Amino acid sequence: MAKPRNKVVDALQYLAVRLLAVLVYAMPLRKAYEAAAWVGDMIHRFDKRHRDRAIRHLKLSFPDWSEARCDEVATPRILKPTTWLKYIHTANAAENVRLMVERPTPLIYVVAHFGNWEVLGYSIAMLGFRNFAIARRMDNPHLNEFVLGVRERSGQVIIDKKGATEAVGPLLDQKAMVCFIADQDAGRKGMFVDFFGRKASTYKSIALLAMQYQCPVIVTYAKRVGETFGFEAGVQRVIHPAEWADKDDPTRWITQEYTRELENVIRDCPEQYLWTHRRWKHRPKGEVEPADGIA
Numbered sequence: 001m002a003k004p005r006n007k008v009v010d011a012l013q014y015l016a017v018r019l020l021a022v023l024v025y026a027m028p029l030r031k032a033y034e035a036a037a038w039v040g041d042m043i044h045r046f047d048k049r050h051r052d053r054a055i056r057h058l059k060l061s062f063p064d065w066s067e068a069r070c071d072e073v074a075t076p077r078i079l080k081p082t083t084w085l086k087y088i089h090t091a092n093a094a095e096n097v098r099l100m101v102e103r104p105t106p107l108i109y110v111v112a113h114f115g116n117w118e119v120l121g122y123s124i125a126m127l128g129f130r131n132f133a134i135a136r137r138m139d140n141p142h143l144n145e146f147v148l149g150v151r152e153r154s155g156q157v158i159i160d161k162k163g164a165t166e167a168v169g170p171l172l173d174q175k176a177m178v179c180f181i182a183d184q185d186a187g188r189k190g191m192f193v194d195f196f197g198r199k200a201s202t203y204k205s206i207a208l209l210a211m212q213y214q215c216p217v218i219v220t221y222a223k224r225v226g227e228t229f230g231f232e233a234g235v236q237r238v239i240h241p242a243e244w245a246d247k248d249d250p251t252r253w254i255t256q257e258y259t260r261e262l263e264n265v266i267r268d269c270p271e272q273y274l275w276t277h278r279r280w281k282h283r284p285k286g287e288v289e290p291a292d293g294i295a
Contacts, residue, residue, distance in 0.1 A: 010140045018146065054275035061196035062270070073271040091234035096218055099238070100129050105215035106172040110182035110206060112262040113274035115223035119231050121179055123222075125155035131177040134168070136161040165205070172213045180206055183262055185281040192284045193256040195263055201282045207254035214241045217254060219261040223269050237261045 054074035058065065099107055109131075111117045121133045135158050138144035148158055159167050171178055182203070183195070190201030210217050219236040239257055244250040266273045 005139065005141075010142055013140055013143060050276040053278070057275045057279070058270070060198060074275055089232055091232050093233070093235050095238055096220075096235045099216065099218070100124075100127075100177065103175050106175045106213050107177045107218060108172075108206060108210055108215055109177065109179040109218045109220050110258050110262065111179065111220050111222075112183040112266060113181065113277055114221055114262075114266055115269070115272045116231055117181065117222060119222040120220055120233055121156040122153075123233050124177070128155075129177060130155055130157065131179060132157045132159055132168075132171055133179040134159050134161055134164045134181070168209065172209060172215070182206060182258060183279060185278055188282050188285075190282070191252060191255050193252070193259050195259050195279065198280055199284050199287070200259070200280055202255050202259060204251055204255060206258070207251045210239075210241070210254055211244070211250055216240050217258050219258050219265070221265045223265075223272055236265050 051074060055070050058070040058073055062070070109120070111120055121131055124131050133156060137160050152158060168178055180203075183200075184203070186201040186203040188201070191204045192199040193202050194200075195202075206217065209215075217239040219239070220234065221236060222231050222233045224230065225232050237258075239254065239261075243257075244253050247253040
């Protein structure tokens, strides 16, 4: 059972975040980026647990990298309807745009904790295409309401991760566009597929939904470009139903394919991946977990 939350602490956290947001909004973009870089450096310096986890993940994923390179990459580092095109440009998106316009089937999008994944749903909504994203509610209800308002400002709709199974089916029946963050640990009962040379527990639901609705799985990304506020929103690959039609185990094939494409996105700019999150938390049956508990 979850511990009861302290309402005073929740309110103070919310107030601190809102004051910080006001300060950031008032800054020129370059100054805001410089401030964010400084905060990232401080977190990296003093948050030993997450720093060690990020460096361990990097060493295992890039065994030929030096200690200095791992440490450098592990350091964590204003969109409006009238201005967003100044900051976002697209790549390899022609087929995706055609699918969004024609909509012969529902569309399933998958992204990783890479670059600024929040930009993707926002930019698609700015084009006039309503889309739905699965996300976990924040524990602090005040912060959750604030962040939800930011996420849904452009027309994107956020679906709570709890209860998403029941909500997604009717949306796909209506040929909706649904986005999943697809690089999260799925627990001991997840499907273990290769990710950076190691088995990673991955949710089967994306593949099962794609098979049920015979719709493509679109691997997307939004990476930061330049030294200020700029992004490339692109499509890494569109996986069509015809590709898995003759596979012996289509669920595993789809899951491995989109996971491999997400890995390819990350390998292109590894410094933009969230290496601190516990992607390899659970291990396949019979595999010993790390003795230091960092996974």
